[in-house]
Amino acid sequence: MKNISYSAAHAAYLRKNRTRGILVNVARVGILALFLGLWELCAQFEIIDPFITSSPSRVIKTIGELYEGGNLFYHIGITLMETLTGFAIAVIVGYGVAVLLYMSDSVRKIFEPYIVVLNSLPKIALGPLIIIWMGTGYTAIIFMTVLVAIIVCIMNTLTGFLSVDKTMLTLMRAMGASKRATLVKLIIPASLPTLINTLKVAVGLSWIGSIMGEYIVSRAGLGYLIVYGGQVFKLDLVMTATIILCVLAGGMYGIIAFIESRLTK
Amino acid sequence: MILSFEDVGYTYHTLNGETEALKGLNFGILRGQFVSVIGPSGCGKSTILSLAAGLITPSSGRIVRENAEFGYMLQRDALFPWRTVEANLFLPLEVKKRNTKEMRENAINLAEKYGLKDFLKKKPAELSGGMRQRVALIRTLAAQPDILLLDEPFSALDYQTRLEVCDDVQGIIKSEKKTALLVTHDISEAIALSDKVIVLSARPARVVAEHDIDFGGNNPKHRRECGEFAATFEKLRCELGI
Numbered sequence: 001m002k003n004i005s006y007s008a009a010h011a012a013y014l015r016k017n018r019t020r021g022i023l024v025n026v027a028r029v030g031i032l033a034l035f036l037g038l039w040e041l042c043a044q045f046e047i048i049d050p051f052i053t054s055s056p057s058r059v060i061k062t063i064g065e066l067y068e069g070g071n072l073f074y075h076i077g078i079t080l081m082e083t084l085t086g087f088a089i090a091v092i093v094g095y096g097v098a099v100l101l102y103m104s105d106s107v108r109k110i111f112e113p114y115i116v117v118l119n120s121l122p123k124i125a126l127g128p129l130i131i132i133w134m135g136t137g138y139t140a141i142i143f144m145t146v147l148v149a150i151i152v153c154i155m156n157t158l159t160g161f162l163s164v165d166k167t168m169l170t171l172m173r174a175m176g177a178s179k180r181a182t183l184v185k186l187i188i189p190a191s192l193p194t195l196i197n198t199l200k201v202a203v204g205l206s207w208i209g210s211i212m213g214e215y216i217v218s219r220a221g222l223g224y225l226i227v228y229g230g231q232v233f234k235l236d237l238v239m240t241a242t243i244i245l246c247v248l249a250g251g252m253y254g255i256i257a258f259i260e261s262r263l264t265k
Numbered sequence: 266m267i268l269s270f271e272d273v274g275y276t277y278h279t280l281n282g283e284t285e286a287l288k289g290l291n292f293g294i295l296r297g298q299f300v301s302v303i304g305p306s307g308c309g310k311s312t313i314l315s316l317a318a319g320l321i322t323p324s325s326g327r328i329v330r331e332n333a334e335f336g337y338m339l340q341r342d343a344l345f346p347w348r349t350v351e352a353n354l355f356l357p358l359e360v361k362k363r364n365t366k367e368m369r370e371n372a373i374n375l376a377e378k379y380g381l382k383d384f385l386k387k388k389p390a391e392l393s394g395g396m397r398q399r400v401a402l403i404r405t406l407a408a409q410p411d412i413l414l415l416d417e418p419f420s421a422l423d424y425q426t427r428l429e430v431c432d433d434v435q436g437i438i439k440s441e442k443k444t445a446l447l448v449t450h451d452i453s454e455a456i457a458l459s460d461k462v463i464v465l466s467a468r469p470a471r472v473v474a475e476h477d478i479d480f481g482g483n484n485p486k487h488r489r490e491c492g493e494f495a496a497t498f499e500k501l502r503c504e505l506g507i
Contacts, residue, residue: 167343174318174337177360189347
């Protein structure tokens, strides 16, 4: 590509595009730096009360303390495990259910109202029941995570299946394809973009589910740190856990975006 | 007769009521013939193809087929964008569970014979509309059907491509000595391509007239240049009541 010589106008166009790309990145990092800087300065000069708002330096100190106490990766590990397990179950079981619903129009019609109601129901309302049924261990939290994420997984995947090109379906039918062959050769590959989208939505929902679960019942995890920190007024701990959550959630989304770019290349 | 419709009727049922699409339909196709069915839009032309392929069963009358394999070609190419051209050609073989080395080689040979050699490893999105429709035809031929059912396969193309692809497809079908049943609303297309044109009435459709077309050899281009072309066109136009 380097060897191709462009016209002056095209070179200018490319340069302009690149400049804009750099500008966007600089602005992104700049906003973060500005925010952290202002936060730190305001806290240092006590314009805001660092006991209530914490500050970047206090967050770093808290991370250090957690690390030295051997607690940092313990809490991160617990929450990650809960989130990832819940996410995996929700996506896999959700996909399976969507396949079953797709295969039979009648089954789909029968279950439609149940799915709609379950989708609208705020899952946290089931909190007390889950504690009683599942105890206070991480099974309860994983269950909560699955509950929050699975309905959307089912609905998104099913919508993807149902929106497959009608002409392609006719083609499969005209070739005498069985339902199974249609599913394997057409529906599943054609709805791959929807699957990726579902994964993206499910990541966010799984975090909601696991943290919500930890709020209700838990003895460890980032959600536990947040609740505990709030109760004993250690807001440094609350801020620290929140920031770690931001990083983890962003990272997980990034992994899926990476998978997407590999698959759609 | 490789395929014949004997007094065939077909009625659609929807929640809003029933629609009689075809009534007392009679016609036959000989092996190797290229037959076109023309009719006013919405007269149930596509239904005829679904009936012929056995995707639906007639409400009355019967359809007699010789032991023949059917291949469908649709309005849009419906190539799977995630498969290469080559993999698209193999699709009917996979679906019909005849994915043998021999059948695959045969498909590749057909593709090479009709100028798709350099495109086999490409994705459909990299091909022009005309090329894609050609791939769709070769895909249909890959399963080695005896009868091709063509459902307005050119109507989604722009005019220039349409003329090209039209002649192209007819040439390939003729040189592969296949039987074809084409439904179209385009009178000139029907005249240029067919050995026989069947004119249908509005719904419920029945046969208004049948015409054997034999001027201008088998070449669509020559036919369009013939004096009889315009006369035949007028005659069909009158019969369609346009």
